[in-house]
Amino acid sequence: MIKIENLSKSFKSVNNTIWALKDVSLHIKKGEIFGIIGLSGAGKSTLIRCINRLEEPTSGKIFIEGVEITALDKKSLRQSRKNMGMIFQHFNLLQQKTVYKNIAFPLELERLPKKEIDRRVDTLLEYVELSDKRDAYPSQLSGGQKQRVAIARALANNPKILLSDEGTSALDPKTTKSILELLNRIRKELNVTIIMITHQMEVIKDICDRVAIIENGKIIEMNTVEELFKNPKTSTAKSFISSLNPIDENGLIDPKKFKGTLIRLSYLGESAKQPIVSHMVKKFDIDVNILSGNINQLMSTSAGYLILELTGNTQEINQAIEFLKSKDVSVEVI
């Protein structure tokens, strides 16, 4: 669906050059919700804005459904932008126009007949559950309602792709959830491919299928969300995951303070449902002490970890660890 090849972007000023993106390559599949997460200044906005060329890439290529976006002239670019909706952190609604007029705006650009615009806007308003706000002005809406209008407006031309640059960052947690639900519904019902830029791990956890972590303009880790939670590789990924659970087990548990062997089990989906630890205790002559644990509900499954202290005969402990490894959980001795 979207293929990004060796994308780089630099910003030049008088005395220096900032590389906001360095050799980024990505492949986003049709119908997926792809998350891009990173800290402030990592290059997230630059990346998403290169996709519809609000920012001109310095080098590299972008293909959307086989069309090389980076090679289009101004006019064809404008046409292809109509296949991509975009939503923003600060909604960017037309302040002087009603909700109706905001959603009609892209349709008016297409010069559709008035009747058809009317019908389409009403359908969209219903879809985002704002039919009663048809004639309200943006200043009369809450943040969540504004973002719903912006989403309806972005969907007006039936785009295949929806780009969200921090679309939930200005909203409170409850409103964020409802917007995420709406986006998930759009993906399922309208089969729209969604790219979500965010700095909030909740967003990734709640609706993304895959995620790329970006740091200093580079993608440092990319995986399915399940795998990332189960097995984060970079320290940035680990700290994003632990940001969901404010108590960081690595900071609290000092292996030197325990007599036994400390292990960290990471499990995912099905294996989380089996009583593996209990089996282990029955099978081997060891004692188990649970030190810490957590579970995160992802969109399609759950991922979690347990930190255990095992005491007993060294050989029994080693066998127990082998047993765990055979059970589709990843085991790390701390």
Add this chain to the structure above:
Amino acid sequence: MAELIIPSLLETIYMVSLSTLFSLIIGFPLGVLLVITEKGNIWERPLLNQLLNGIINILRSFPFIILMILVFPISKLIVGQTIGTTATIVPLSIAAAPFVARIMESSLKEVDKGIIEFSLSMGASIPEIIFKVLIPEALPSLILGITMTIINLIGYSAMAGAIGGGGLGNLAIRYGLYRFETDIMIASVFVIILLVQGIQFIGNRLSSIINKK
């Protein structure tokens, strides 16, 4: 007294409304150009932008009276004479145009960059952005700017009255200064004050009625 005031008032209204119109016709497109050619804007043209800024700054630094005298030949060319109410419209329009350009520029710049980004992301063209987004979004502020222009032009037209224009300014000078009929002078000034107050009031009301922000 009314038979003196009313024709002069009509002359003032005639001069001010036409010169407002002409200064807008010249100044408004310049204001739009100043905004869109700026760095990072939708039609980035740094050289043109610098050139426009330079010209506007030069024109704005001329005192109005000097400008009016300099413009006499142009008045002669356009309206066939250099004094009189109609002839005054030419220097008034030229003097107000750079002011209008600046006022329009600052109003248009108030439009949130994000809204322009959104329009671009929807595939809007530059003219579509100017006419369907920039101008409608800036309208309440543009109306205040036009109000300010009209009031400025009332002031200029009174000055023009001193060097051969018609209108209330001319009346006040003719009677007040040359004939010491201070009552006529006071009456003309009073009418000018009423005019300014009324226009400011209408402008403010209109702007706040249409502003939905």
